[in-house]
Amino acid sequence: MDLKDVEHLARLVSELDIAEIEIKQFGKKVRIVKHAYSPQTVMVPHADTVPIAPPIQSPMAIGGPSQPEESSRSEAAPPARPLEVIAIKAPMVGTFYRAPAPDVPPYVEVGQMLHSGQTVCIIEAMKLMNEIHSDVKGKIISIKIENAEPVEFGQVLLEVDTSARE
Amino acid sequence: MKSDLGLVTVLAARLWAQRGQLVNWEHLGADVRGYEKTVAALSQLLELGFDVRLSPAGVRLVPPADTPCEADLLPEQAGPCVYSPVVDSTNTAGVQLARVGAHHGTTVIAEAQLKGRGHHGHEWFSPAGMGLWFSLILRPAASVKKPGLVPLLVGLCVVRVLRELGARAASLKWANDVLWGKRKVAGILVERVESGPREAFVAGVGINIHQKESDFPEEIRDRCLSLDEILGASINRSDLLHKLVEELISRWHDEVSSGFGGVVKSWNEESGTVGMSVRAAVGQEILTGVIEGVGDAGELMLRCPDGSLRTMASGRIELMAKPDHVGL
Numbered sequence: 172m173d174l175k176d177v178e179h180l181a182r183l184v185s186e187l188d189i190a191e192i193e194i195k196q197f198g199k200k201v202r203i204v205k206h207a208y209s210p211q212t213v214m215v216p217h218a219d220t221v222p223i224a225p226p227i228q229s230p231m232a233i234g235g236p237s238q239p240e241e242s243s244r245s246e247a248a249p250p251a252r253p254l255e256v257i258a259i260k261a262p263m264v265g266t267f268y269r270a271p272a273p274d275v276p277p278y279v280e281v282g283q284m285l286h287s288g289q290t291v292c293i294i295e296a297m298k299l300m301n302e303i304h305s306d307v308k309g310k311i312i313s314i315k316i317e318n319a320e321p322v323e324f325g326q327v328l329l330e331v332d333t334s335a336r337e
Numbered sequence: 338m339k340s341d342l343g344l345v346t347v348l349a350a351r352l353w354a355q356r357g358q359l360v361n362w363e364h365l366g367a368d369v370r371g372y373e374k375t376v377a378a379l380s381q382l383l384e385l386g387f388d389v390r391l392s393p394a395g396v397r398l399v400p401p402a403d404t405p406c407e408a409d410l411l412p413e414q415a416g417p418c419v420y421s422p423v424v425d426s427t428n429t430a431g432v433q434l435a436r437v438g439a440h441h442g443t444t445v446i447a448e449a450q451l452k453g454r455g456h457h458g459h460e461w462f463s464p465a466g467m468g469l470w471f472s473l474i475l476r477p478a479a480s481v482k483k484p485g486l487v488p489l490l491v492g493l494c495v496v497r498v499l500r501e502l503g504a505r506a507a508s509l510k511w512a513n514d515v516l517w518g519k520r521k522v523a524g525i526l527v528e529r530v531e532s533g534p535r536e537a538f539v540a541g542v543g544i545n546i547h548q549k550e551s552d553f554p555e556e557i558r559d560r561c562l563s564l565d566e567i568l569g570a571s572i573n574r575s576d577l578l579h580k581l582v583e584e585l586i587s588r589w590h591d592e593v594s595s596g597f598g599g600v601v602k603s604w605n606e607e608s609g610t611v612g613m614s615v616r617a618a619v620g621q622e623i624l625t626g627v628i629e630g631v632g633d634a635g636e637l638m639l640r641c642p643d644g645s646l647r648t649m650a651s652g653r654i655e656l657m658a659k660p661d662h663v664g665l
Binding site: 264265266271272274295296298299300302304320321 | 429432452454485486487488489512513525526527528529530531538620634635650651652
């Protein structure tokens, strides 16, 4: 297992609806855990895991016997870009709406680039339509709530990869 | 032929600018655009309730007698008045204006709305000359800590003005539907927008005024009622607009400094629905209970049959029965 594999796994955990993944291979173990409300995908070092601290931010920190040879990495393909996932959370209890009205397109879609201050949805509470704005920029990787569903305070509405560039 | 809504709006504005006068077809651009297209758009104006008279010489739009289109009808405290004979929705226009920095008190008025909006998914039937459809931009000096109280305040203002006119038994169904019995007289939609460092509330109000029962679409006929029908008289829309804007702006100033602290007490005393049994839908859940009032953020408090107290920040309620002490 090399750094690329770890990055690939981290990406899987981040993009798919996986909370945790653990891989055992050649006597080494890697566990990647996504915290529900944590803004980032983190790796939790295990007792018998290769010392990783924290590989997403500093890929070169991998040490130990399995450290991949630098030369083994293709020069043509740069290392996979690490994701920096930020959750946009509900600032209030209410009903989540993706569009200002039922017959108009949603404010945002998955895959779209988001700029800071952009309206991402509406939360209705006490029949007040509150525009919810993003305070980060990046690419929307998931929308966690269905239109017209109730949301609780602090519930994750969207996840944004702030490392993405257009 | 399907008419295009942009053209409907443009023709309405042009005819309105010369209301009462004959506007020739060329001035309406019919020779360039095509007569068929122009007539289709004019037909839609007729459907919207405008008195549009077509002749070979041209077109005449006769404005409703009590049109609320003059800015000087508004009280002194009001801001600029933006009037259009036809808009998609006054609230949509109000939100756009608020985003670009429109002043506190700016009032957006339309004779008819193409897509009058109620709460999500509900269209508000708003034909020309029949009611009052307007949106008022309200800007607090500092961020409002309990913004959920703003829609309740707007509802209180509307119900107060209607009661003063003689509709004494008008009531407020949470959060801010104005009812007569179980029928809706007025609807309110408040949207909160952030424009730069300041927030703005766009308070949209729609009041049924001159409709007869047969004027309402059949599918909502048994759920709506107009003010004229309640009072047995013809209410002047301009006068009513003046009173409402005055009430809204003055009550806003009274409440904004105290963080809307008086709204909860007023709502519980004046809504006319405390103590009523309701059925409520919160997401997929349906529950029943008796209204105890609203909490300090404007949430509805329901006493459920098992004795527990439920609070609702969102969802819909339906009135079940009227207890004796709230007489119609």
